[in-house]
Amino acid sequence: MILSTTETIPGRTIKRFFGVVTGSTVRSKHIGRDFMAGLKNIFGGELKGYTELLQESREDALARMVQEAESLGANAVVNLRFATSSITQGAAELFAYGTAVQVD
Amino acid sequence: MASAIEAAINLGVPLLLLAVAYFTGRRVERQHYASIRARESELRMLPAVTFRQIPSAWAVDGLGVVSGSCVVSVDYFKRFLAGLRTFVGGRVTSYETLLDRARREAILRCKEDARRRGFQAVVNLRIETTRVTRASNNSRATAGVEVLAFGTGLELRRDPR
Numbered sequence: 001m002i003l004s005t006t007e008t009i010p011g012r013t014i015k016r017f018f019g020v021v022t023g024s025t026v027r028s029k030h031i032g033r034d035f036m037a038g039l040k041n042i043f044g045g046e047l048k049g050y051t052e053l054l055q056e057s058r059e060d061a062l063a064r065m066v067q068e069a070e071s072l073g074a075n076a077v078v079n080l081r082f083a084t085s086s087i088t089q090g091a092a093e094l095f096a097y098g099t100a101v102q103v104d
Numbered sequence: 105m106a107s108a109i110e111a112a113i114n115l116g117v118p119l120l121l122l123a124v125a126y127f128t129g130r131r132v133e134r135q136h137y138a139s140i141r142a143r144e145s146e147l148r149m150l151p152a153v154t155f156r157q158i159p160s161a162w163a164v165d166g167l168g169v170v171s172g173s174c175v176v177s178v179d180y181f182k183r184f185l186a187g188l189r190t191f192v193g194g195r196v197t198s199y200e201t202l203l204d205r206a207r208r209e210a211i212l213r214c215k216e217d218a219r220r221r222g223f224q225a226v227v228n229l230r231i232e233t234t235r236v237t238r239a240s241n242n243s244r245a246t247a248g249v250e251v252l253a254f255g256t257g258l259e260l261r262r263d264p265r
Contacts, residue, residue: 003169005228005256006157010164037177037248042121044129044179045136046209047248050236051175054250058171080169082235082254093237 001066002076002103009076009103018072020098023065027057028091054094058082061096074100121180129179133201140208147215152255154224162225163261170226171254172213175236176206178248203249208233210253223257230254 002009029037029050037047061082069077080098087093158164176184182198189196210231218226232252 002167004167005169005230005254006167008157010158011161037112038204040177040248042181043132044125044177044182045132047175047177047236050248051173054175054179054236054252055171055173058173058252062169075216081230082171082232082252083222084232084250084252086235086237092234 001069001074003062003066003080003098004076004078005080007079009078012076012103014078014101014103016074016102018074018102019074020097020102021065021068021074021077022095022097023061023063023068024093024095025057025060025064026087026091026093027053029053054084054092055079057092057094058084058096061094065096065098069098069100072100074102076101087089109114114194122184125180125182128237129181133205136209140205140212142215143212146207147212147219149237150215150219150224150226151219152211152215152229152253154229155227158227158258162258164258165261168221168223168257169254170214170217170221170223170257171252172210172215172217173250173252174206174209174213175248175250176202176209178202203233203251205250206249207233207253210251214255218257221257222259223259224260226255227258228255 008014036049040047065077077098077100080096083095085093119163177200182202186196211229214229215226230253234250236248236250
């Protein structure tokens with residue numbers, strides 16, 4: 001599966017469009033990480049636990065999107081985008097979307 | 105007597121926190137900026153651009169999605185300053201530096217991801233910013249700010265510049 005944030009893939013032509021494919025996951029932090037974040041809120045600095053958690057979740061969302069694209073028979077996803085939103089306290093939605101295509 | 109001790113604690117603890125946060129926060133920020141500057145000059149050879157299309161002069165051998173993210177938190181002292189700032193309005197410098205650090209760090213990580221995977225340039229770089237909230241029920245629900253930088257890493261046949 002070729003993934004790209006550009007609209008085309010250099011050296012390849014798009015043969016078929018399958019439309020939008022999406023993948024999302026909603027995650028929340030566990031209490032320990034939240035406690036550490038509380039400390040960091042006093043001293044400042046990077047919240048490494050959160051960075052890792054969100055990155056892992058984003059990979060999950062991306063994997064779901066790829067799965068959807070594969071099930072449609074696509075071999076590439078172009079114009080890929082990520083979006084994140086805070087749904088409620090302590091939970092965030094990670095979302096990946098793009099256009100599934102078939103390239104030669 | 106008891107109320108005097110109570111008053112001292114009520115006033116003393118936040119003051120102590122402010123003092124501690126002032127020093128640790130300043131140190132953390134200074135170290136972070138030093139690291140950002142060093143890595144930025146190290147990665148200057150790997151350009152990240154916001155072009156939506158790949159320049160036709162570039163001979164592309166391969167590509168892939170690269171990303172980097174960072175969640176940073178402001179310290180107690182800076183949050184206090186920002187709180188004061190809301191009375192009069194104007195530039196909230198303490199949050200400006202926080203976002204600047206987060207953004208530059210995210211772009212650096214994105215470039216580092218590209219370098220690790222053997223790409224020589226990043227095109228169509230996008231930057232997303234989100235507020236991350238805490239799970240526990242307290243008045244200060246914002247835990248930090250997440251900045252995500254992502255784009256398409258390119259494997260080029262020759263130097264892009």
